[in-house]
Amino acid sequence: MSLRIPDRLGGRAAIAGIGATEFSKDSGRSELALAAEAVRAALADAGLRPGEVDGLVTFTMDTSPEITLAQAVGIGELSFFSRVHYGGGAACAVVQQAALAVATGTAEVVVCYRAFNERSGRRFGAGAQRHQPSAEGVALGWVLPFGLLTPASWVAMTARRYLHVHGLRPEVFGRVAVSCRRYAATNPAAYFYGRPLTLAEHAASRWIAEPLRLLDCCQETDGGLALVVTSLERARDLRHSPAVIRAAAQGAGHAQEMMTGFYRADIASLPELGVVGRQLWRSTGLGPSDVQVAILYDHFTPFVLMQLEELGFCGPGEGAEFVAEDVLPLNTHGGQLGEAYLHGMNGIAEAVRQLRGTAVNQVAGAANVLVTAGTGVPTSGLLLGADG
């Protein structure tokens, strides 16, 4: 994919297998064990043996190295291994990396994985008060002495500006929470299975980093998730109908920062996702009206609204109204607010299920599903389609 010319990746690779552990608040096993379990499940789902895997991709934040995971799962020689940086912004990019490897013949079967004990181990929401004096540490370090120490607080700064620019109140963020929890309530794999939410309950939840309330923040989860990527031709011979990778893109904006993008001209938007969206639409010739399901990374509710606006589903400031109208099935697994926080990887698995026709909240005729990764950071996106 390129910013200026259409790429030739679309239609050459597909997601052929998905696998996950249970989603919990205390897994009781190591992050490596979770990763291995998810990878075995994904390979079984695809109908492939570990020995057939020659590529592995994960997040730079993952604690299970590709070489160690390979040993634990019984994968032998590897011809491709890669990692993507920037936290949850990597989610769709790991699939892009795998697709690129498959399309160029660098590898035949690539597994993407992410596993952590994010709830029982190191919680991102607990905040970090210290960083190394690297360029990355310095970039985050500008905000630490003033007490802006958590992901919620970084997003809240953008969210406040968004509300101000559009003359909205923090209660509008509740639309996203209510929508996600409605789907989670009917998803047995979701942490919030059987527990829908009302706008009033959202508005009554306590402040975390005003204007963000508790129910504007996704949950924290222990678990693992893996995806098997191979060529479309090979995928057609495997157990499930392929989820075709029609387009995959990464994006970073002007003056991009890692969660602290406060210095760019307009902070009430997500230009990094604009970069991704422009590539996805141009590469496929599709637009918002061609998408039947959208899985938008929901670490914090305001960024779902801003993603809808950035991708052209609605105009600036109209995101909450758009969600309320309920015209686009959104985060049909319950999202990270409702199902689990797996750094966006569980959203990709949901997109695959929608295309296979096996989702618990199945959308009839789902042929094109848009998936995004974490925003507010350098991000990524996928347009997945049904085969044929």
Added chain:
Amino acid sequence: MSSDLDRRLRAYQGRPAACGTGKDPVNAPMIRHWCEAIGDRNPAWAGKEPLAPPAMLQVWTMAGLSGGPPVDPPGGPSGSPPPSALPELTALLAESGCTAVVATDCEQEYLRPLRPGEVITFESVIESVSPRKKTRLGHGHFITTVMEIRADGIPAGRHRFRVLRYAPGAPPEKPAGPRPERPRPVVNRDNAGFWDGVAERRLLIQRCTACGRLRFPWLPGCAACGSPHWTTVESAGTGTVHSYVVMHHPPFPAFDPPYAVGLIELAEGVRMISNVVGVEPGRITVGMPVRLEFLSAGEGQLLPVFRAVEPGRRMLPPMTVPITRTLIVAGALASRDFQDVHHDPEAARAKGAPDIFMNILTTNGLVGRYIGENFGPRAVIEKMAIRLGVPNYPGDTLTLTGTVAEDGDPREVTVTGVNALGRHVSAAVVLREAGR
């Protein structure tokens, strides 16, 4: 049991507290000593016909080192003064464990300036005794007295004074001393220049010498033109709140939630994250004007923070006062306050403080000095009310800042003094700018 005590305490309300004549008339030597201790160089308090600084009002009524009852008014109009109920009240509170005392509030009204030679007489009553309260120092009772002060028999001022008599925690509930430090800035060769500037109380912005673009955060190259060459410009320190967050959860030891973090857009056009101070978090608005000041955040660490200015008010420049042992001791003695906690470290430690600390009369004097430095010798203070927060210990630095209403005569001024422990004093002052 406690309610029985409360009932007995309430009975002291309205009873006499002190009545008498100042041990010395208003006099130039005491004025000079006091001005030297406080560092007050207001010319109105010097020269051949000095006036007494209004903040000295209480000084003329102090008993001094010998203590004892105030001098009876010699042939005063009321004959022999009524006996004070304070010793009895103090003894009753001491019985209940409240053996320590600390002043918390001082509200003064000045009806006219005092001049050398005038004889001070005063009468005070116990205005209120609070039920038992839980405070940072321990359980205790607030006692408020109101004193009418005359000079040569003519009303000159009113002095409302509140002390906390408390049971010192043994051991104290929280160890005294500075709160845990904030996270330090992350500094490397690329941004050291910024923090070096902050250490000199200068907020430096990088400026590309090739294209002239200002930039923040600091980077070794220009995002607009790519040039590695740059210089710095010093920010004028004014800006507006571009966005803000009020932090509630999770708690961090160095911060007291809810606290406000702002994205400040400087007048020069760049933005930075900082704290918005001087306004309740709930009253911050996007677009609110702010002004730079520097906060001492632990050993050798200054931080640039921004004080919000509410509509209709303007900022006063800050005044920084190093809290030396000399200032604390000289201020206490010049105000005739010989309480041992203000000059004797051993005695202070025995009462649960880590060291000696500044007395309220010195703080009052520093607020008065700040007003004088901002409004000049012609300004006349009509009222000054201060409330103390955390103590001033030796080695700290007190920074006084203030805002003043744009309009009105008399004008209303608010002053805040912060040190490394937090807010030391909040003051509300009413003055006439050209009253002399």
